[in-house]
Amino acid sequence: MEWWVSMPKIELHAHLNGSIRDFTLLELAKALGDKGVIDFSQVEHVILKNDRSLSEVFKLFDLIHIVTTDHPSITRITKEVVEDFASENVVYLELRTTPKKNDSLGMSKRSYIEAVLEGLRAVSSVDVAFIPCNEEPRNLSSSLLADANDKCNGSMRKKIFVRLLLSIDRRETTEAAMETVILALEMRHFGVVGIDLSGNPAVGEWITYLPALKFAREQGLYITLHCGEVSNSKEIHDMLDFLPHRIGHACFFEEEHWRRLKSSNIPVEICLTSNIKTLSVPTIDVHHFVDLYNVKHPLVLCTDDSGVFSTTLSNEYKIAASSFGLGQKEMFELSKNAIEFIFADNVVKEDLRNFFNSAAKNLE
Ligand code: 6MZ
Secondary structure, three states: OOHHHHOOEEEEEEEHHHOOOHHHHHHHHHHHHHOOOOOHHHHHHHHHOOOOOHHHHHHHHHHHHHHHOOHHHHHHHHHHHHHHHHHOOEEEEEEEEOOOOEHHHOEOHHHHHHHHHHHHHHOOOOEEEOOOHHHOOOOOOOHHHHHHHHHHHOOOOOEEEEEEEEEEEOOOOHHHHHHHHHHHHHOHHHOEEEEEEEOOOOOOOHHHHHHHHHHHHHOOOEEEEEEOOOOOHHHHHHHHHHOOOEEEEOOOOOHHHHHHHHHHOOOEEEOHHHHHHOOOOOOHHHOOHHHHHHOOOOEEEOOEOOOOOOOOHHHHHHHHHHHHOOOHHHHHHHHHHHHHHOOOOHHHHHHHHHHHHHHHHHHO
């Protein structure tokens, strides 16, 4: 197995509906085509198309949502997405998704998230630890370490920690955003740790989501924002003023934004393939990863939408290593450093540190 696959990794920026296997998406679309809900011949090539601009990506999401948004489909894609990340040695996954309401399917934002939780419970190929430690009678601490020991002894049962972020879509109103935050608070016992602001960056205004984001933070939820995915200097400043716990992308930052970002030390979720495919960054050699890495700014490599952009987290590590001349040891350190930016509690962090330290011995 190549080192970028076998190396333990941490995924902090993965959208559920962007991470669906092509096969599953086609199968679900075909079933809807057979029922006459959609014209399969019209959507097949859209699903399989590889290179898309940012605006085309959001059109694809509207199609994906038609195809996936019933409870059994949400449960299925959640199960498969977790299995896929675990199969490439992701040991901690923060999965984000936008809770959806669909009256005709009897779906509420809460029942949508319950279907996601059902998907986590349905995973059979690995042990999924998603209930926070203080909520569970069985102490999950050191489960990964035990796993590392098991591997040494030859008996192998993989484990993955999963935590959920609920996304606010930029098309939503203040009230809808608040509803998502309240749901996140109610679902904390089930591993919901934070809120993400995402969706088409050409749509909506920062001021709309601010009350819900403020409330979320006051209540102890973690916040990550899609920030600077398009050129919008004022919004980037407003977002940096808010001091989120992490940001994603940071493609259209200007000098003053960089200065403020660096002085605030906000970790950045870097999605190389996504940025290149959507032309948010012209070529990999001018990607801001290089500057942030060189100044030791906190950053983490992520996939964004592994299905939509046909990538994997291992592939993102491989691309970074080959594009920026980094070796296996440096990539391991990069992966390990992400522990400090996860939104799970200290027990999970300590468990991950121990696990990475044991894995490091295999590198020497
Ligand atoms: C902004 C994105 C995104 O929530 O239905 N999403 N938002 N920028 C991106 N970069 C390309 N990729 C995905 O997953 C799909 C939703 O995630 C957001 C969009 O709101 C998209 O509809 P969920 O599981």
